[in-house]
Structure formats: structure tokens, C-alpha cells
Amino acid sequence: MKSLIAAVLLLVSPVGALAADRVKTANGTVEGTTEPSGIRAYRGIPFAAPPVGELRWKEPQPVKNWEGVKAATQFGPRCMQASLFGDMVFRSNGMSEDCLYVNVWTPAKSGNERLPVLVYFFGGGFVAGDGSEPRYDGESMAKKGIVALTVNYRLGVFGFMAHPELTRESAHHASGNYALLDQNAALKWVQKNIEAFGGDPRKVTIAGESAGSIAVSAQMASPLSKGLIAGAIGESGALIAPTLPAVPLAQGEQEGVKFAASVGANTLADLRGMPAERIQEAAAKLPIGRFSSTIDGYVLPKSPAEIFAAGEQAHVPLLAGWNTEENSARSVLAASEPTPENFTKALGTLYGERAGDAAKVYAGSTTDDVRQAATDLASDRFIAYSTWKWIDLHSRTGTKPVYRYLYARARPQTTATPAAGAPRPPAARGAVHSAEIEYAMGNLATNKVYAWSDDDYKVSKVMQEYFANFVKTGNPNGSGLPQWPAVNSGASQFMRIDVDTHAEPDKTRDRYLFLDSIYAAPVK
Numbered sequence: 001m002k003s004l005i006a007a008v009l010l011l012v013s014p015v016g017a018l019a020a021d022r023v024k025t026a027n028g029t030v031e032g033t034t035e036p037s038g039i040r041a042y043r044g045i046p047f048a049a050p051p052v053g054e055l056r057w058k059e060p061q062p063v064k065n066w067e068g069v070k071a072a073t074q075f076g077p078r079c080m081q082a083s084l085f086g087d088m089v090f091r092s093n094g095m096s097e098d099c100l101y102v103n104v105w106t107p108a109k110s111g112n113e114r115l116p117v118l119v120y121f122f123g124g125g126f127v128a129g130d131g132s133e134p135r136y137d138g139e140s141m142a143k144k145g146i147v148a149l150t151v152n153y154r155l156g157v158f159g160f161m162a163h164p165e166l167t168r169e170s171a172h173h174a175s176g177n178y179a180l181l182d183q184n185a186a187l188k189w190v191q192k193n194i195e196a197f198g199g200d201p202r203k204v205t206i207a208g209e210s211a212g213s214i215a216v217s218a219q220m221a222s223p224l225s226k227g228l229i230a231g232a233i234g235e236s237g238a239l240i241a242p243t244l245p246a247v248p249l250a251q252g253e254q255e256g257v258k259f260a261a262s263v264g265a266n267t268l269a270d271l272r273g274m275p276a277e278r279i280q281e282a283a284a285k286l287p288i289g290r291f292s293s294t295i296d297g298y299v300l301p302k303s304p305a306e307i308f309a310a311g312e313q314a315h316v317p318l319l320a321g322w323n324t325e326e327n328s329a330r331s332v333l334a335a336s337e338p339t340p341e342n343f344t345k346a347l348g349t350l351y352g353e354r355a356g357d358a359a360k361v362y363a364g365s366t367t368d369d370v371r372q373a374a375t376d377l378a379s380d381r382f383i384a385y386s387t388w389k390w391i392d393l394h395s396r397t398g399t400k401p402v403y404r405y406l407y408a409r410a411r412p413q414t415t416a417t418p419a420a421g422a423p424r425p426p427a428a429r430g431a432v433h434s435a436e437i438e439y440a441m442g443n444l445a446t447n448k449v450y451a452w453s454d455d456d457y458k459v460s461k462v463m464q465e466y467f468a469n470f471v472k473t474g475n476p477n478g479s480g481l482p483q484w485p486a487v488n489s490g491a492s493q494f495m496r497i498d499v500d501t502h503a504e505p506d507k508t509r510d511r512y513l514f515l516d517s518i519y520a521a522p523v524k
Helices: 002-012 156-160 164-169 178-197 211-221 249-262 268-273 276-283 304-309 340-361 367-397 437-441 454-473 509-519
Strands: 022-024 029-031 040-046 069-071 101-106 115-121 147-151 199-209 231-235 318-323 402-407 493-497 502-505
Touching: 022 178, 101 178, 115 178, 115 211, 115 454, 147 178, 156 178, 156 276, 164 249, 164 268, 178 199, 178 211, 199 211, 199 454, 211 231, 211 304, 211 367, 231 454, 249 268, 249 276, 304 367, 318 367, 318 454, 318 493, 340 367, 340 509, 367 402, 367 509, 437 454, 454 493
Parallel strands: 029 069, 115 147, 115 199, 199 231, 231 318, 318 402, 402 493
Antiparallel strands: 022 029, 040 101, 101 147, 493 502
């Protein structure tokens, strides 16, 4: 009798209702869970066929339809990777080549609510990371009236290896950008399916941090994704030199040939016949960035910098920025003390006859000044310059507003108790790389490593509101928030996000113009 009543209720329920946490996708029905907050979560939905066997190093292929109801209650496996970063916490179902899954959190009660959508790409240098990490969890964003997703994509050798044989077998005469193609396939999945989860396919904002931010810039640049997105958020990183830049296809192919030889593979068939674990083990011995994205004429017809300079990118609103301590002063000073003399010597080593020009924009006459100048230079060389270049180009050649931030809230001390007799380590001087993620996504409580204070939650509330407003409207501004001017509105300002969040005039442009003369054609 209960089953009969349930069936009758299902028949008379409103059109588009998400009955019993079930959603009918283009490939079959999935069943998720309802969280205590009322948010519905769907974990581990396949958006492409498993890229295994003959599909290893091929464009993502369509998912095979299934009968019945597929449980979407467990995160899928994370993609093949080494254990590299101590701050990564996974909730994934192991590790496998079969890893192309999407996770959805929705506040919608029916499939016809047309809510804005956030698709988040994880970071990790394109060699590690996963959509299951708690810091990217979408439930908090869903509480803001947004359908939030995290996406997996192939990593390292599996996501970026180019090879002449791969290029020859490709219908597009291209190889090496499988990770970017995975992200594109996920965006296509969103276009086909997000209405069923209460989302609006016309209001899709892509976002990411570090490699995820680099991916956002690549998807904006790629002609394959231009029509699939309505907005973009970049947290520290763009696919622009010197930050993991795309290389010519021929260069990528030669790296693939070298790798194949190193594992004793004479042919592509040999490589595809090897266990994934053996390939991953060999690749893990190589430096990060060895397998680069390629300017393949298909995913990337030109370098992203050239695409943005020509105004050929997706013309969507952009919110992007970086943190105050993306890299340590030690990467510039090495083991030397932060004295003006040592800094001058370091600039000479880095820039030779241009050292004097560098000293004008990275100046320091005291120990504290030198430490800060070296931190700024290290951060700029690592990832801030590439992010600035992306912002600068898009603000000049795009047709939509661009909002720039500098994230300045340093993490508090850790909750760990020091060993007996050991002093508690000092809190960070600045906001280190990746420090902003939990703040922006409203996920401080998921990270038990740090002793978050009321001020931290205050910063998180403001930053998440900015992000949520941007996803909804393409503009971060809203009631109760400090006004954030667009950089292409005639205001040379950025938003400094901290306990006292406020807009500041940009006094750093000369730094980036100097680096621009080093890494790219001078900006006029």
C-alpha cells in the first residue's frame, strides 16, 4: 500500500519536481541525498565515458545510457596522481583512470527554477587535486541560491601528454589538452542537464584556484567553450608565461616521445597497454609542468595571451585576483638574510643588466622593506603577474566588466599542539597561496587545521557574498558590501579583501609593466 501511495504522489507531483532526490539526466536517472540543510547533493555523476584502454589520451567520449536509478551518493574516484600536497583532503572513492565525474549541490525544489550555476575547477598544478576536497564543497554556495558543481579532469601525463602518434590519430590533428577537453565536456554536460537540477544553462559561471584558475583562463580562450559560459572567476593563475604556459604542439610531442622512451614504449599501443600505475609512477619522477598544455590549433588555436590580446576570448564578466604572499621571499633571497645588499645581489642574478630597473619597482632600504619586496617579487614571478596580465588584457579587449582583488587575510595559527618544549609557530605574514579558498566558498568550518576567529568568519562572509553576487549577476556588488569598482570603468582600483575590506588605488602597475617587458611584449 505504501508503494502504491508513493507512486500516486509521484504522478500528481508538480511538473519538474525533484521527487525522492531523483533527477532524470540525459543518460539516465540519478538519486542523490538531501543534506540536513535541505540542499540536495548528487555526487559521482559520470559526465564522460571512462578514459581507459583505447580511450586513454583521447577526447572524452559520451557516457553510455543506463537503465534504472544510479546512486549518486559517493564521490567518484580521483584521477591518477601522486601524493604531493599536504593540504589536500580527499573524500573520493579511491583513485583510478575512471575519474570523469561531476558533483552537484542544488537548493532547487523543482527542475524549473532556473537558478544561476557555479562550476568550480580544483587546483593542484594540473598534477593533483580532486572535486571531492571539502574546501571546494558546494553546499554553502547552494545555500546562497546557486547550483554549485565541482568537476574532475585528467591530470599530469594522462591529462596533457602530447605525442606524434596521438596527433596523427586525432581528427583535429591535435594532442595534449585532454584535461582541458574534459573540462569542456563537463560544461557541455551542464548545458544538457543542469535544468533538471534547477539550474539555468545560460547563467553558468566557471571558477577555480591556481591550476583551476589557469583552467578558467584557458576555457575563456578556447573557441570550444566560448558559448558555454556566462562569467568567470579566477583565483591566482592564468595560462600565461611564466605560469605553466602552453607550449607549441611540436614541443609537447617531443616531451611525449621522451617519456615513452623512458618507460620502454616503442608505440602508442605499448603506452596504452601499460598499467596506469606504472605510467603514473614514472611521471611522478618528472618536474611539475613537464607535460604542458599545447597550442594545438584546436583547443587553443593560439597562445591564450595572443587570444586575449586580439579580443577573441569569451566576452564575459571576469572577477580575478591573487594573494599577498603567493610565494616566499626565500625563493628570491635563498638562504641570504633580507638585507638591501643581498637583495641587490639577488636582483642581479635574476635580471642582469635589468637589475636596476627591477630595483626601482621592488625597492627596499630596511630589513622589513626588503623582505616585503622579495615576497612581492617572488609572488609576482610565481603566479601574480600571469593573473595581472589576464586581467589587464581582458579589461582592454573584452566588452564586459572586470573586477580585480588582492586577498590579504593571513590564516590564523594552527590548532595543533606543539611538541613538548617547542614554541608555537608564528602566524603567516601574509595570505599564502590557496589560503582564500575556504573563505570564498564559505567552507572555513570544514578545515579543522586552523583556529578560525570571528574575524575570519567576517572575511569569509564578505568574500562569499561577493562571489555569490557575481555568479548571480556578473557584478560582485550588493547591499551591505563595500563598493567594488570595475577596473575597466575608468577606476584604477582593486578590492583589498581583509577584515577591513575596501577598494584601493592601484600603485603596483609599474611592477607588472616591468615584468611584462621581461615575459611579453611591453604594454602601452
